[in-house]
Amino acid sequence: VVVDIRAAALAKIAAKTKPIGSLGRIEDLAVQLCVLQNTLNPAAEPARVLVFAADHGLAAAGVSLYPASVTAQMMQNFAAGGAAINVLARGIGASLEAIDVGVASDLQHISGIVHAKVARGSGNIALGAAMSQTELAQALEVGRAACKRARAAQVNVLILGEMGIGNTSSSAALLCALLAKPAHEIVGAGTGVSGEQLAHKTALVQQAVDRLPQPASTLEILRELGGFEIAALVGAILQAHAENICVLVDGFIVSAAACVALRLLAESGAQTPARHLVFAHQSAERGHAAALAAMQARPLLELDLRLGEGSGAALAYPLVRSAAAIMCDMASFESAGVDQAQ
Amino acid sequence: VVVDIRAAALAKIAAKTKPIGSLGRIEDLAVQLCVLQNTLNPAAEPARVLVFAADHGLAAAGVSLYPASVTAQMMQNFAAGGAAINVLARGIGASLEAIDVGVASDLQHISGIVHAKVARGSGNIALGAAMSQTELAQALEVGRAACKRARAAQVNVLILGEMGIGNTSSSAALLCALLAKPAHEIVGAGTGVSGEQLAHKTALVQQAVDRLPQPASTLEILRELGGFEIAALVGAILQAHAENICVLVDGFIVSAAACVALRLLAESGAQTPARHLVFAHQSAERGHAAALAAMQARPLLELDLRLGEGSGAALAYPLVRSAAAIMCDMASFESAGVDQAQ
Numbered sequence: 001v002v003v004d005i006r007a008a009a010l011a012k013i014a015a016k017t018k019p020i021g022s023l024g025r026i027e028d029l030a031v032q033l034c035v036l037q038n039t040l041n042p043a044a045e046p047a048r049v050l051v052f053a054a055d056h057g058l059a060a061a062g063v064s065l066y067p068a069s070v071t072a073q074m075m076q077n078f079a080a081g082g083a084a085i086n087v088l089a090r091g092i093g094a095s096l097e098a099i100d101v102g103v104a105s106d107l108q109h110i111s112g113i114v115h116a117k118v119a120r121g122s123g124n125i126a127l128g129a130a131m132s133q134t135e136l137a138q139a140l141e142v143g144r145a146a147c148k149r150a151r152a153a154q155v156n157v158l159i160l161g162e163m164g165i166g167n168t169s170s171s172a173a174l175l176c177a178l179l180a181k182p183a184h185e186i187v188g189a190g191t192g193v194s195g196e197q198l199a200h201k202t203a204l205v206q207q208a209v210d211r212l213p214q215p216a217s218t219l220e221i222l223r224e225l226g227g228f229e230i231a232a233l234v235g236a237i238l239q240a241h242a243e244n245i246c247v248l249v250d251g252f253i254v255s256a257a258a259c260v261a262l263r264l265l266a267e268s269g270a271q272t273p274a275r276h277l278v279f280a281h282q283s284a285e286r287g288h289a290a291a292l293a294a295m296q297a298r299p300l301l302e303l304d305l306r307l308g309e310g311s312g313a314a315l316a317y318p319l320v321r322s323a324a325a326i327m328c329d330m331a332s333f334e335s336a337g338v339d340q341a342q
Numbered sequence: 343v344v345v346d347i348r349a350a351a352l353a354k355i356a357a358k359t360k361p362i363g364s365l366g367r368i369e370d371l372a373v374q375l376c377v378l379q380n381t382l383n384p385a386a387e388p389a390r391v392l393v394f395a396a397d398h399g400l401a402a403a404g405v406s407l408y409p410a411s412v413t414a415q416m417m418q419n420f421a422a423g424g425a426a427i428n429v430l431a432r433g434i435g436a437s438l439e440a441i442d443v444g445v446a447s448d449l450q451h452i453s454g455i456v457h458a459k460v461a462r463g464s465g466n467i468a469l470g471a472a473m474s475q476t477e478l479a480q481a482l483e484v485g486r487a488a489c490k491r492a493r494a495a496q497v498n499v500l501i502l503g504e505m506g507i508g509n510t511s512s513s514a515a516l517l518c519a520l521l522a523k524p525a526h527e528i529v530g531a532g533t534g535v536s537g538e539q540l541a542h543k544t545a546l547v548q549q550a551v552d553r554l555p556q557p558a559s560t561l562e563i564l565r566e567l568g569g570f571e572i573a574a575l576v577g578a579i580l581q582a583h584a585e586n587i588c589v590l591v592d593g594f595i596v597s598a599a600a601c602v603a604l605r606l607l608a609e610s611g612a613q614t615p616a617r618h619l620v621f622a623h624q625s626a627e628r629g630h631a632a633a634l635a636a637m638q639a640r641p642l643l644e645l646d647l648r649l650g651e652g653s654g655a656a657l658a659y660p661l662v663r664s665a666a667a668i669m670c671d672m673a674s675f676e677s678a679g680v681d682q683a684q
Contacts, residue, residue: 017419018426019407019533023653024626024646065361065683073680077359082673084360091660091667191361192683284366301643303661304366311365318433318660319645325433331424338415341407341534 143235161310485577503652
């Protein structure tokens with residue numbers, strides 16, 4: 001017997017004690033989880049936050065308000081539990097892995113983070129490739145491995161985040177190349193740059209995109225313009241697709257990684273490449289709307305966030321958990337003895 | 343020493359390890375809580391859901407897809423823990439009171455709800471006043487008393503909801519009168535009416551508004567057009583203002599009650615009548631946008647919800663809890679040893 005899980009999920013939620021469709025997008029989320037997990041009783045717990053961190057050669061060119069040293073310092077902050085994503089992860093009961101994929105300095109002395117450094121920072125993308133083919137493969141595997149660890153821990157929802165001074169520039173370059181857009185339409189404030197510094201950042205991103213060999217494959221675009229944390233995010237999204245694990249996509253940088261991953265999945269013949277993705281929020285970063293539009297994504301929240309770390313995804317997670325609970329625990333008209341619509 | 347708590351809260355959040363302002367509206371929420379509670383370490387726990395329920399004489403005229411019997415049946419559902427708001431309240435760790443303010447049938451046999459019935463349903467507002475002055479005073483007091491019980495239980499956030507077949511009609515009539523709008527701009531689908539039934543509902547609401555004596559005081563408008571659960575919501579919002587308890591305003595009906603309460607507070611000379619209100623979501627109900635605009639309210643969520651019961655407010659609550667946690671628990675640049683912007 002072939003069961004159409006989507007039809008069954010729609011029927012189950014229609015029988016709940018509420019006007020049809022009155023929980024709006026929460027119902028859509030519930031059905032998405034049912035289809036993804038092939039069950040009428042989906043689970044959204046436990047959740048795990050993965051924060052992939054790396055440095056960027058371009059940061060030395062002054063594309064951020066913050067010095068590149070902040071990437072390493074924030075890894076210490078993640079390990080100590082003091083960053084925004086630590087606070088938010090504790091609030092939702094999610095475990096957290098902060099993963100060094102390519103921070104420029106040695107972090108071996110920090111316990112409580114995952115040491116998976118591919119190299120000490122990626123190359124300056126305005127001048128040359130971000131990484132070698134070997135490094136790209138390693139960074140993708142760091143992401144896949146993190147997803148596999150989560151699966152082994154029965155994680156049902158992955159909350160993806162990142163840390164890396166300079167990574168809005170790298171993400172903007174990736175999106176310009178993938179969406180065929182000029183840099184001035186995609187590059188934004190990042191940590192808060194404006195005026196001449198924003199113009200400088202925009203020019204560097206355009207320079208990086210312009211030096212890209214044509215035609216370039218999706219993986220070549222990632223190798224040339226990405227960062228190690230972005231490549232790891234791509235790997236995690238690909239692996240989560242293979243394992244049907246729900247992924248909460250954070251803001252601008254994770255969305256750039258999702259654009260890469262969805263293109264790779266489509267190229268490999270996946271019928272429903274985005275079936276596992278939930279887009280958490282529309283960030284305040286300029287190019288995010290274009291990235292979401294390209295993926296036909298309608299994010300859950302719009303709260304003027306532009307922090308990264310997975311913070312927006314963590315803020316959206318309770319909506320996913322609520323959707324699962326509604327599907328599993330709410331009474332039906334029949335079970336509760338409530339009259340239906342006339 | 344006079345401490346400007348708003349300035350101190352803004353300074354505290356600016357020193358957190360993140361780009362200035364990068365948590366967007368979460369930061370606004372955090373500062374609002376600090377000011378409301380007069381502390382730099384605000385608390386959002388515990389939360390309590392108050393679901394005020396009542397029947398409406400107008401329901402007999404066929405303004406809902408559901409029979410009026412559903413109000414009482416849903417009270418049983420709330421008591422049994424099977425409704426959407428029960429599931430959502432459990433998910434956020436909130437206590438819940440379902441309060442019979444004016445359900446048409448006798449509910450004394452139901453344990454696990456609060457029995458505070460003022461009368462068996464309000465009058466048909468198309469034909470006459472919803473309630474007497476005595477009944478209005480009693481219903482307002484039911485709301486105030488619920489708020490006082492919450493305060494006694496150290497509740498820091500009230501999640502306000504309602505149940506009452508016919509109460510989108512009553513709310514629409516209130517908003518038409520308060521905002522001087524025609525019924526066709528405010529009346530919406532409610533539980534899902536359309537076509538001729540929607541036209542019928544609209545005509546009845548206009549008829550109710552047209553028979554209102556002019557000029558009418560805010561309390562007279564509430565007495566003429568409100569329902570018992572709406573009056574109780576007004577009482578709860580007023581009492582929460584007096585006690586500086588944060589209130590999460592749910593959708594269309596609670597927003598109509600908030601419009602009444604804010605007008606009463608302004609008339610009584612309150613300087614910051616909305617200081618305790620957080621608007622949870624923009625619902626799919628037609629008139630909700632006008633109600634929010636009249637209160638200059640920017641809701642947190644927009645998820646196409648139109649259920650009521652406080653469900654949208656419960657879904658938004660984790661954002662308020664996160665805001666408090668960010669303010670209390672996140673590290674500063676100094677404490678974490680992270681370099682500041684250059």
